[in-house]
Amino acid sequence: EEEIIYDNLYLDMNEIIHKCFRLNNGLVYNWFFAYLDRLFRIVRPRRLLYLAVDGVAPMSKMTKLRQTYFKTAKYRADSEAEAILLTEIFRAQGKEVMPRDTYELENPVVKMPGTEFMEKISAALEYFIRERLNTDPEWKDIKVILSDANVPGEGEHKIMSFIRAQRSMENYDPNTRHCLHGHDADLIMLALASHEVHISILREFDNPNGRIPARFYQFVDIWILREYLELEMKTPGCKQDTERLIDDFIFICFLTGNDFIPQIPSLEINEVRILYVVRF
Structure with missing residues (x-):
C-alpha cells in the first residue's frame, strides 16, 4: 500500500490531557510529551501542527456537561459508599484488603478552562513547542499553532474552523492532506461536514489479543x-449532489443526539454498520 504523506496534523488535546494526567506526580509531563512525540512521528506532517485545547464551550454544551457531572458525582458517591461497605465486610471476615488506587486529577472540573491546572498545561505546551522547534530537526520546517484554553470553543470545533478558514483563502491548495487525532465519534461527522476530501482521523484502540496490554493506531480515511x-x-435515474447528500446524512445522524442537542426519544441506533475503511 502506498504511504500517504500528510501536510497538516491537528491534535484535539483534551483527550490526550485526560489520558495522560490521571496521577498527579512528576512523571506525567514526561508521559505527556512522549505521547505528543509519538503522534507526531506516526503522522510526520510536512507543513503544520495545530494543537487545540478546549476553551469555554457554548451554553448548550455547558448545560449537558452540568447534567453529566451531577450524574457522575452521584454515581461516584454511591460507588464509594459501596466500596467502604465491602472493605469492612472483607476485613471482618479476616481477608486482606489491598489499598485502592487514587487518581487526584480524575475530577473533570479540575481540567476545565480557567483553572490553575489548565494554565500549567498551557505553559507546558509552550515549553514543549519551543524545545522541539529548537532541537528536533523534524520540526525545522513545521509551522506550529497552539490554541489553548484561553481561546473560546471546543478543540475539535476550533480545528474545523481553522480548516474552513484555510479553504476560503485564494492560495489554498485543494490537495492538502489533513490528519486529525481524536477518538470522539463527532470528529467523523465534523470531517464529513468540512467537505474536505483529503482528510483522515488517527484513532487509538486496545489490542484485544495477547496477555500484555498494547495500544494500536488506525487511520479512518x-x-x-x-x-x-x-x-x-445512490438512486438509479436520479441526479444527486454528493455534498448535499453528505449534509443530509449528518443531519439525520444528529437526530439521535450529540454533545449539543438531546436525542429524540422515539429514535435510537439499533444496528451498527461499519461504513468507513481503516488503515493500520
Missing part, C-alpha cells in the same frame, strides 16, 4: 467513507 455513502444512497 474520510474519502473512503464519502464514497461508501455515495454508493449506499
